[in-house]
Amino acid sequence: MNLEKDEVSLVQGIKSGDEESFKKLVVNYEQQVFRLCLGYIKNNEEAEDLAQEVFMEVYESINSYKNESDLGTWIYRITVNKSLEKIRYYKRSKRFAWITSLFGNEEKYSSFSKDWVHPGVKMENIERSKVLYEAIEKLPENQHAAFIMHKIEGMTYKEIADILKLNLSTVESLMHRAKTNLKKTLKHYYKSGL
Amino acid sequence: MKVDNDNIERTLASLDSLEEVNIKPFFYTRLRTRLDSKQTLSKRQMAVGWAALIVLMAVNTGVLLSLQGDSINNSATYQIEVLNNEYYTNTNDFYTLIEEYETE
Numbered sequence: 701m702n703l704e705k706d707e708v709s710l711v712q713g714i715k716s717g718d719e720e721s722f723k724k725l726v727v728n729y730e731q732q733v734f735r736l737c738l739g740y741i742k743n744n745e746e747a748e749d750l751a752q753e754v755f756m757e758v759y760e761s762i763n764s765y766k767n768e769s770d771l772g773t774w775i776y777r778i779t780v781n782k783s784l785e786k787i788r789y790y791k792r793s794k795r796f797a798w799i800t801s802l803f804g805n806e807e808k809y810s811s812f813s814k815d816w817v818h819p820g821v822k823m824e825n826i827e828r829s830k831v832l833y834e835a836i837e838k839l840p841e842n843q844h845a846a847f848i849m850h851k852i853e854g855m856t857y858k859e860i861a862d863i864l865k866l867n868l869s870t871v872e873s874l875m876h877r878a879k880t881n882l883k884k885t886l887k888h889y890y891k892s893g894l
Numbered sequence: 895m896k897v898d899n900d901n902i903e904r905t906l907a908s909l910d911s912l913e914e915v916n917i918k919p920f921f922y923t924r925l926r927t928r929l930d931s932k933q934t935l936s937k938r939q940m941a942v943g944w945a946a947l948i949v950l951m952a953v954n955t956g957v958l959l960s961l962q963g964d965s966i967n968n969s970a971t972y973q974i975e976v977l978n979n980e981y982y983t984n985t986n987d988f989y990t991l992i993e994e995y996e997t998e
Contacts (some may be wrong), residue, residue, distance in 0.1 A: 725956040726922050748917060752925050759929060820912035828908035851909045879906070886902045 707771040714762045726755055731774065733779050734852065740783035740845075741853035742816045742833070750786055754779045773862045780845055780863060787841075818852075836887040843878035846871055 713721025733754050738747040757778050765774055821829045836844060845864065849855045855863075861871045974988055981995075
C-alpha cells in the first residue's frame with residue numbers, strides 16, 4: 701500500500717517536473733528494465749541504450765499514464781514494446797543487409813550473434829543456452845515475448861498477462877505453445893546433430 | 895530417444911536460475927545527459943523550423959502582392975483597351991479619350 705502511495709506521488713512529482721521524482725523512478729526500475737531488455741536484445745551496450753530509450757519514453761509520456769495499471773506494469777509494457785520494435789528493426793536490417801553492404805554500410809548492430817551468451821548464465825550451461833536462444837528467436841513474436849519475461853525476469857503468468865493486456869488463459873496457452881515449439885526445434889537440432 | 899529428451903530438457907532448463915546481471919553504475923547520469931541533449935536538439939530544430947516558416951511566409955506574401963499588383967494593372971489597362979477599341983480608334987491615353995468624348 702505504501703509502495704502504491706509512493707508511486708502515485710512519484711508520478712505526480714514527474715508530471716509537475718520534479719527532477720528528484722524522476723531520478724527515484726529510474727533508480728527503482730533501472731535493473732529490471734535493463735535485464736528485460738538484455739533478455740531480448742542480446743548485447744549489453746544495446747540493452748542499456750534501449751533501457752535509456754524506455755525511460756525517455758516514460759519521461760515524455762508520463763502525462764498519458766492514468767493509474768489504470770500498476771506503474772511497474774506500465775513501464776514493463778513500454779520495455780517489451782520497445783524491445784520487440786528493436787528486434788523487428790534488426791530482422792529487417794538483416795534481411796536487407798546485402799543491399800546496404802553494396803553502399804559500403806557496415807552492419808551497425810551485433811545482435812543476433814550466435815556467439816552471444818547471457819552474462820548471467822552459469823558456466824556449465826553456456827553451450828546449451830546458445831542453442832536455446834537460437835530456438836527462442838524462431839518463436840512467433842508473442843510467444844517469444846512471454847517466454848523471455850517468464851524465463852529471464854521470472855515473471856508470473858498473471859504479471860505477463862497484465863503487461864501484454866491478455867487473459868491469464870491466453871498467456872498459459874502462449875507459454876504451452878512456446879515450450880512445444882522449442883521442444884520441436886531442439887529435437888530437430890539434436891537429431892540432425894548440428 | 896532417451897538421450898534426446900534429456901538433452902532437450904537440460905537445454906530448456908539452461909536459462910533457469912540465471913545469476914543476477916546489473917546495469918553499469920551511473921545509469922541515471924548517462925540517461926540525464928541523453929535527455930538534455932535531445933531536448934536541446936529539439937529546441938534548436940524548433941527554432942530552425944520557425945525561421946524557415948517565417949522566411950517561406952515572407953517570400954509567399956511578396957510573390958502574392960506582386961502578382962496582385964500585376965493583375966490590377968493588367969485589368970485597368972485591359973479595360974481602357976476594350977473601351978478604346980469599342981468607341982475610339984487611335985489612342986490609348988485615358989485623358990485623350992475623355993477629350994474625344996467631350997468634343998463629340
